Amino acid sequence: AHKGRTPEEVVKKYLQKVRNPPEEDCTICMEALGGPSGYKGPDMTSVSRTESIGRLTQCGHLYHLQCLVAMYKNGNKDGSLQCPTCKTIYGVKTGNQPPGKMEYHVIPHSLPGHPDCKTIRIIYNIPSSIQGPGHPDPGKPFTARGFPRHCYLPDNEKGRKVLRMLLVAWDRRLIFSVGTSSTTGESDTVIWNEIHHKTEFGSNLTGHGYPDPGYLDNILQELKAQGITEEEEKL
Ligand code: NAD
Ligand code: ZN
Ligand code: ZN
Numbered sequence: 228a229h230k231g232r233t234p235e236e237v238v239k240k241y242l243q244k245v246r247n248p249p250e251e252d253c254t255i256c257m258e259a260l261g262g263p264s265g266y267k268g269p270d271m272t273s274v275s276r277t278e279s280i281g282r283l284t285q286c287g288h289l290y291h292l293q294c295l296v297a298m299y300k301n302g303n304k305d306g307s308l309q310c311p312t313c314k315t316i317y318g319v320k321t322g323n324q325p326p327g328k329m330e331y332h333v334i335p336h337s338l339p340g341h342p343d344c345k346t347i348r349i350i351y352n353i354p355s356s357i358q359g360p361g362h363p364d365p366g367k368p369f370t371a372r373g374f375p376r377h378c379y380l381p382d383n384e385k386g387r388k389v390l391r392m393l394l395v396a397w398d399r400r401l402i403f404s405v406g407t408s409s410t411t412g413e414s415d416t417v418i419w420n421e422i423h424h425k426t427e428f429g430s431n432l433t434g435h436g437y438p439d440p441g442y443l444d445n446i447l448q449e450l451k452a453q454g455i456t457e458e459e460e461k462l
Contacts, residue, residue: 234304238295241308241317242281245289253280254312255294264291283308286315303361307454316454322420323361324400325369327353331390333382339429340438341381346428347390349378353403353417362405364415369405371417378424385443388457392450396422401453422449 248260256265260280281292288310299308307318331349338346355371358364380386396402402422407414423446427436450456 232306234296234299235292237304237306237318238292238299238308239281241284242292242295243284245280245282248280249289251289253289253291253294255290255298258291260289260291264293264297266291266294266297283310283315283317285317286310286313288312309454314452319399320401320454321399322401322404322453323359324397324403324420325353325356325359325362325371325405325417327351327374327403329394329397329402336428338379338381338437339431340440341383341386343383344386345382347380347382347386348428349380349390349393349424351376351378351402355417358405358415367415369415369417370413372408372411372413374417376424376426377428378426379428379437380425381443389443389446389450392447392455392457393422395455396450396453399453399455401455420453422446422453 251260252258253260253264258265263279279292280289281295282289290311295308298311303321303323305319305321307316307320309316309320329349329351331347334346334348336346337344352375353371354374355369358367358369362369380389393402401420403417404420405415406418408416408418423435423442425435425437425439425442427433430436431438
């Protein structure tokens with residue numbers, strides 16, 4: 228995807244020109260917007276004065292062009308950009324979830340707090356393998372603990388909506404990541420990304436169980452923060 232488009236070209240797609248820089252700092256490099264970017268990597272070519280800062284088209288936040296380009300190069304370079312201030316997403320955000328499988332089915336039992344419906348069980352399976360481009364240490368192995376991981380949603384209208392959005396999140400590689408587990412401290416391992424799942428069915432020993440009346444609204448917010456909204460679900 229986005230072959231032949233340089234990081235600078237990707238970033239510029241989402242920017243409007245700014246004629247008079249306000250007397251504010253760029254929140255990426257903490258240097259004045261009126262001055263040069265604090266981000267001067269060895270491969271940074273000089274940019275013309277009028278192009279040195281830009282305004283993100285939807286949210287209006289201003290940054291040095293070179294700061295946004297450096298941020299983009301630091302990510303997984305998928306053609307999308309996320310405003311570091313307000314998290315507005317430009318383009319389609321994708322992640323670095325390793326290859327694996329997502330399956331789901333309905334089980335004929337009710338979750339605590341959802342006595343009137345059955346339950347959707349999602350099963351994620353990711354095998355350990357070697358880190359790829361977009362991972363912390365490409366070429367080095369990563370581990371995958373606790374797979375298959377089983378997760379639960381109430382089989383009602385809202386739960387099914389969350390499921391459809393999770394399927395989109397899976398396709399965009401946003402459910403898991405590779406990094407250091409905050410629970411075990413292990414590095415180079417598969418970890419949950421920023422979309423919370425319920426992994427306990429009839430108990431709540433870890434805090435990742437039911438009942439939790441705010442859960443579905445919470446996960447809808449977390450999906451939105453990854454750029455996944457109702458309008459985008461396609462099944
Ligand atoms: P992590 O500890 O780095 O945490 C990342 C996010 O996942 C955090 O927001 C955290 O709140 C959440 N999280 C942590 N434990 C969770 C759990 N049990 N269920 C749902 N969400 C959880 O993430 P991690 O290293 O991927 O997971 C923590 C540990 O839980 C790992 O050691 C993993 O093996 C284990 N786990 C096991 C199963 C299983 O079915 N056996 C399922 C999930 C997690
Ligand atoms: Zn800057
Ligand atoms: Zn913004």
